[in-house]
Amino acid sequence: MKLLVSLNLQFFAGEKTEKATPKKRQDARKKGQVLKSQDVTAAILLLLMFMFLIFAAPMMQNGLFSFLHQAFQRYMLIETLTAETAMEIYVESLKQMAIIVLPIMVIAVVAGIGANYLQFGFLFTTETLKFDLKKIDPIKGIKKIISVRAIINLVKSLLKISFIGAVTTFVIWVNLDEVLSLSFQSPWETLTTVAYLSALMGVAASIMLLLIALLDYIYEKFEYEKQLKMSKQDIKDEHKNAEGDPLIKSKIKQRQREMAMRRMMQEVPHADVVITNPTHYAIALKYDEENMDAPRVIAKGTDFVAQKIKMIANEHNVIMVENRPLARAMYDQVEIGDPVPEEFFKAVAEILAYVYRIKRKI
Numbered sequence: 001m002k003l004l005v006s007l008n009l010q011f012f013a014g015e016k017t018e019k020a021t022p023k024k025r026q027d028a029r030k031k032g033q034v035l036k037s038q039d040v041t042a043a044i045l046l047l048l049m050f051m052f053l054i055f056a057a058p059m060m061q062n063g064l065f066s067f068l069h070q071a072f073q074r075y076m077l078i079e080t081l082t083a084e085t086a087m088e089i090y091v092e093s094l095k096q097m098a099i100i101v102l103p104i105m106v107i108a109v110v111a112g113i114g115a116n117y118l119q120f121g122f123l124f125t126t127e128t129l130k131f132d133l134k135k136i137d138p139i140k141g142i143k144k145i146i147s148v149r150a151i152i153n154l155v156k157s158l159l160k161i162s163f164i165g166a167v168t169t170f171v172i173w174v175n176l177d178e179v180l181s182l183s184f185q186s187p188w189e190t191l192t193t194v195a196y197l198s199a200l201m202g203v204a205a206s207i208m209l210l211l212i213a214l215l216d217y218i219y220e221k222f223e224y225e226k227q228l229k230m231s232k233q234d235i236k237d238e239h240k241n242a243e244g245d246p247l248i249k250s251k252i253k254q255r256q257r258e259m260a261m262r263r264m265m266q267e268v269p270h271a272d273v274v275i276t277n278p279t280h281y282a283i284a285l286k287y288d289e290e291n292m293d294a295p296r297v298i299a300k301g302t303d304f305v306a307q308k309i310k311m312i313a314n315e316h317n318v319i320m321v322e323n324r325p326l327a328r329a330m331y332d333q334v335e336i337g338d339p340v341p342e343e344f345f346k347a348v349a350e351i352l353a354y355v356y357r358i359k360r361k362i
Contacts, residue, residue, distance in 0.1 A: 018235055020228035028228060034120035035224045039156070039213035041115040047206035048111040049104065054199050056103060063100045067093070119217075152219065159212055167208045168201045175200075261305070264336060267298040268309055269316035273355045276320055281327040282306035284313065285340070287352060294339040295348055300331055319355045323347070 020028075028034075053060075075089055172179060175197055182190050230238075268274070271284035272295075284299035286292075301309055313320055326347050334340065340348050 016229040016231045016234070018230045018232060019225070020230055021235060021238060023238060024228055024230060024234075029120075033224075033227075035221055036116065036119050037213055037217040037220045039209065039216040040119060041112060043206060043210035043213040044115040045108060045111040047203065047210060048107055050199055050202035050206055052104070052107045054203070057195070057199075060100050063096065067096045067100070070096075149223070156212065156216060160209065163208045163212060164205045167204045171197065171201045171204050264299045264301075265308065265312055268312045269318065271298055271313065271318050273351055274309060274313045274318055274320045275327045275330070275351065276310060276322050277306070277324050277327045278322045280306060281324075281331050282309040282313075283327050283330050283334075284309060284318075285348065285352075292339070294345070295352065296339050297330065297334045297336055300334075300336060302331065319358055321351050321354065323351065326351075 071093075078085060178193055178197070182193060185193065267286075268284050271286050273285050275281075275283040275285065280302055282299075282301055282305070283297060285295045286298045287295035299309055310320060312318075326344065330340070330344060334344075
């Protein structure tokens with residue numbers, strides 16, 4: 001016994017199974033929808049910051065000690081504090097603190113911009129700043145809380161805490177002797193040891209966070225591609241929009257043909273002769289000895305168009321000559337605006353000579 005089930009294939013027409021087209025990617029980029037992992041930015045930022053602190057610590061230490069020395073040796077001993085003196089102290093202190101803090105801020109800005117540039121290149125858009133009521137939709141907010149992405153983010157957070165906690169614990173364990181000896185050291189030695197261990201744990205934690213960020217980047221790429229996927233109907237609609245609606249295109253072509261026809265008919269009264277079939281073909285020729293090397297076809301047509309050309313020629317007293325083989329051959333081989341080919345020179349010359357004789361008699 002066979003069980004037959006009929007399926008309506010239109011049910012699957014809207015299923016998004018196709019990869020995004022370049023146009024879809026470009027439109028998404030303009031809207032600010034790009035492949036980006038916040039963890040990559042945070043990991044690179046922390047790593048560069050701690051690396052900078054390790055190498056720039058002596059310079060920053062000297063600057064900080066100079067600031068404290070000046071504060072205690074000079075500013076604390078001022079007997080009379082005036083508004084000018086207070087402003088001078090404020091400006092001087094601000095300059096010294098800027099020398100210490102500004103490099104860290106510059107590194108942070110450069111690291112943040114560089115990390116984003118590595119992920120999606122240069123992009124400036126205001127689309128993400130526009131007010132959108134969908135962003136504050138409570139139903140969608142609840143869906144985000146209980147969505148798969150929320151679970152993935154929870155797992156990522158647990159991994160960060162676990163791995164970063166493990167690597168910092170490992171650093172302390174390896175340097176356990178130094179940690180236990182802190183109580184027997186001088187304040188300066190204690191401060192130096194704590195700074196060294198903090199920097200070491202910061203670099204180790206940053207490297208571990210960078211590894212987690214690479215996994216997050218792979219996941220974000222998967223989600224990004226999934227979000228951009230299109231259905232077959234979407235691709236068809238995109239091609240239709242790119243190429244234009246066939247109905248509109250046909251109307252445009254029809255309008256262009258009508259305009260070309262009107263321009264052609266406007267040239268018929270200026271023709272020297274119209275060569276006919278006599279019923280099916282009509283070729284209008286014009287020759288100007290001063291401006292043309294050879295006669296040119298200024299209008300041509302068959303059937304209804306041919307009859308209209310002859311009608312206009314008759315209204316403007318343009319001479320018509322019947323030559324069936326010549327009319328048929330020129331219609332097939334010569335386009336409007338082109339000069340008459342050499343193979344037709346003799347026949348056309350005879351017709352023009354005949355026309356000029358008739359005009360002189362008239």
